[in-house]
Amino acid sequence: MYRRTLVALLAGSALGAAARLAADQPVEIRISAKKFEFHPNKVTARRGQPLVLVLTSEDRIHGFKMPDFGVRTDIVPGQETRVSLMPEKPGSFTFFCDVFCGDGHEDMDGTLLIEA
Amino acid sequence: MQHTDRRDFLKLAGLAGVAFTAGLFPGRRADAQASDRAGDFHFVQFSDTHWGYSGAANPDAEHTLEKAVTTVNGLARQPDLIVFTGDLTHTTDDAKVRRERMKRFREIVSALSVKDVRFMPGEHDASLDRGEAYKEFFGATHYTFDHKGVHFIALDNVSDPAAKLGDEQLAWLAADLKQRKPDDRIIVLTHRPLFDLQPQWDWTTADGAKAIELLMPFKNVVVFYGHIHQEHHHMTGHIAHHAANSLIFALPAPGSQPKRAPLAYDAAMPGKGLGTRDVAVADKVTLVELPVTKG
Numbered sequence: 001m002y003r004r005t006l007v008a009l010l011a012g013s014a015l016g017a018a019a020r021l022a023a024d025q026p027v028e029i030r031i032s033a034k035k036f037e038f039h040p041n042k043v044t045a046r047r048g049q050p051l052v053l054v055l056t057s058e059d060r061i062h063g064f065k066m067p068d069f070g071v072r073t074d075i076v077p078g079q080e081t082r083v084s085l086m087p088e089k090p091g092s093f094t095f096f097c098d099v100f101c102g103d104g105h106e107d108m109d110g111t112l113l114i115e116a
Numbered sequence: 117m118q119h120t121d122r123r124d125f126l127k128l129a130g131l132a133g134v135a136f137t138a139g140l141f142p143g144r145r146a147d148a149q150a151s152d153r154a155g156d157f158h159f160v161q162f163s164d165t166h167w168g169y170s171g172a173a174n175p176d177a178e179h180t181l182e183k184a185v186t187t188v189n190g191l192a193r194q195p196d197l198i199v200f201t202g203d204l205t206h207t208t209d210d211a212k213v214r215r216e217r218m219k220r221f222r223e224i225v226s227a228l229s230v231k232d233v234r235f236m237p238g239e240h241d242a243s244l245d246r247g248e249a250y251k252e253f254f255g256a257t258h259y260t261f262d263h264k265g266v267h268f269i270a271l272d273n274v275s276d277p278a279a280k281l282g283d284e285q286l287a288w289l290a291a292d293l294k295q296r297k298p299d300d301r302i303i304v305l306t307h308r309p310l311f312d313l314q315p316q317w318d319w320t321t322a323d324g325a326k327a328i329e330l331l332m333p334f335k336n337v338v339v340f341y342g343h344i345h346q347e348h349h350h351m352t353g354h355i356a357h358h359a360a361n362s363l364i365f366a367l368p369a370p371g372s373q374p375k376r377a378p379l380a381y382d383a384a385m386p387g388k389g390l391g392t393r394d395v396a397v398a399d400k401v402t403l404v405e406l407p408v409t410k411g
């Protein structure tokens with residue numbers, strides 16, 4: 001039992017090192033916003049892989065909030081808003097528009113899926 | 117955060133409501149015979165009427181508000197005043213339609229027998245034009261008033277589309293509170309939760325913690341709000357926060373499902389999960405949830 005745990009831990013740290021090597025280059029993920037959706041609204045990434053979200057808007061000011069990562073920013077039309085993230089644990093994390101934008105605002109959300 | 121430990125649920129004959137009693141003015145000494153003394157009073161809270169909404173979540177949307185007005189007019193004990201904690205109207209991009217909805221809403225609620233009615237905006241009323249149309253119809257978006265020794269403070273956390281009170285309003289609040297004594301009775305009315313109820317659903321106020329911090333030195337503070345379309349009770353320290361039911365559709369309990377989509381309409385039980393609330397103010401505050409129609 002003890003030995004198996006030890007092996008698993010070693011394997012885990014080897015993977016971690018590999019991920020850290022790959023981690024040198026952040027992966028860019030582009031997400032565009034318009035009333036009342038994000039595109040794409042489902043984004044998948046790997047744990048330990050640094051990300052840069054590149055956020056744009058096609059119509060008006062929207063918000064982008066991801067409470068689990070402590071992230072919130074406005075998305076202003078005509079400019080790229082870049083947000084750096086380091087996903088450290090796997091899971092499914094919600095993001096949503098937090099600048100009221102009209103009848104449908106409450107449905108404007110998406111999911112960041114972090115795979116182990 | 118400590119949850120209230122003084123929940124007394126009582127069935128009240130004839131009202132089909134549920135009473136929630138708690139030491140909500142905890143700094144004041146409870147008086148067993150507190151009811152009906154001079155200075156005690158009732159008010160009724162309406163919230164999230166969303167006039168102008170049409171959709172599957174409430175096929176009866178055109179009549180729900182009128183029914184609730186009739187029910188409140190029929191209360192044996194009429195309240196001294198009525199408050200509307202926001203989302204009077206359902207939002208629209210069309211500034212003309214927004215004003216038509218506000219006008220019609222105002223006509224419907226003018227049928228209330230009680231004439232002391234206080235309004236507050238929700239994001240559906242005020243976020244798209246920073247409260248411009250709302251102010252034309254209902255006046256200031258944040259204000260104070262006093263009633264029988266209770267100081268009411270209406271806070272606006274919706275005219276800024278990013279759901280902020282803003283530094284200017286916080287300074288105004290601080291200045292108002294400076295004139296209060298630590299044991300004054302204070303009722304705060306607002307639309308969104310001032311605390312982080314469910315951040316993943318945006319059930320927060322961006323700078324709500326600053327308002328709570330300003331209120332903390334006061335021993336007798338109760339907050340009534342809306343936005344989440346359901347009855348909900350929460351304590352931040354000694355301050356109680358009570359969310360009201362909506363009059364358009366109910367939303368799921370915080371975090372109970374992945375999305376905050378409206379609960380499905382139940383044709384067998386129209387008005388389920390909707391209603392208004394009677395609040396009796398004495399040494400304690402006692403809440404009775406009222407149905408849309410008395411049945």
Ligand SMILES: [Cu+2]
Pocket residue numbers: 035036061062063097098099100101105108
């Ligand atoms: Cu938006």
